[in-house]
Amino acid sequence: MDIKQEKIKKEYQVYVQRKMPGSNLLRDCIMAFLVGGIICTIGQLVSNLGKTVFDFNTEEASAFTSITMIFLGALLTGMGVYDDIGKYGGAGSVVPITGFANSIVSPAMEFKREGYVFGVGAKLFSIAGPVLIYGISASVLAGLIYSFIK
Amino acid sequence: MDYVRAFIVGGLICVIGQILIDKTSLTPARILVSFVTAGVILTAVGVYEPIVKFGGAGATVPLPGFGYTLAKGAIKAVNEMGVLGAFTGGVRAAAGGITAAIVFGYLIAVLFNPKMKR
Secondary structure (H helix, E strand, O other): OHHHHHHHHHHHHHHHHHHOOOOOHHHHHHHHHHHHHHHHHHHHHHHHHHHHHOOOOHHHHHHHHHHHHHHHHHHHHHOOHHHHHHHHHOHHHHOEHHHHHHHHHHHHHHOHHHOHHHHHHHHOHHHHHHHHHHHHHHHHHHHHHHHHHO | OHHHHHHHHHHHHHHHHHHHHHHOOOOHHHHHHHHHHHHHHHHHOOOHHHHHHHHOHHHHOEHHHHHHHHHHHHHHHHHHHOOHHHHHHHHHHHHHHHHHHHHHHHHHHHHOOOOOOO
16 A cells, blocks of 8 residues: 555656656746847837937936836736736846836736725835835945945 | 847846746845845946946846946935935936836726736
């Protein structure tokens, strides 16, 4: 009996291993490179358009690019397209600022049934909150250290 | 040519993220937090600025670029108004992105509904 169970266990483990989606690091990296690269190229296009069409300086063009890319990321998430990009792109869809927009819209949309304050309003910041807390705190620290050693 | 550089630099930053996701137990949310913080630190020590100069949007569109904007704003404001700048400069420089994220994020979340799982 024990031997039989042992055998079943082993067979099951082999089965699971065969069925598990192969986490192929090289393939994942190539896809992340392509998807992330394409998103950044679109960002460069937006930035160049800002500079030539609206005559923005570097700082204005940078803000314009962030705003536009966040809008696109949020819109594509709402339309359900960004999840499909994420399936193929992995980190290539997470790391660009469009992924930040995705991390804001996705939980907010999902928890809408809990209301507009504790559903949409609170979940909007479930990932953006930590990002802003650590990012802003680090920048204040950097500014303080700089003001002392300057 | 700036498009090719943006593609390569942006792609490489995403590959670093992919390796971290595959090889460590970091979730995408932690990747976002670490990348923004890393962007702040790398900017403060002067490493990120040359990457931005070379890669353009390839360096500013990924999340370390958000950290770059925050840190650069804080340091610039310290130069202009002293210690107070450390508190005002970062968010001021990143205001456009933060506000866009909140406003567009809210609007889209209200207007759209999650797609049915297929």
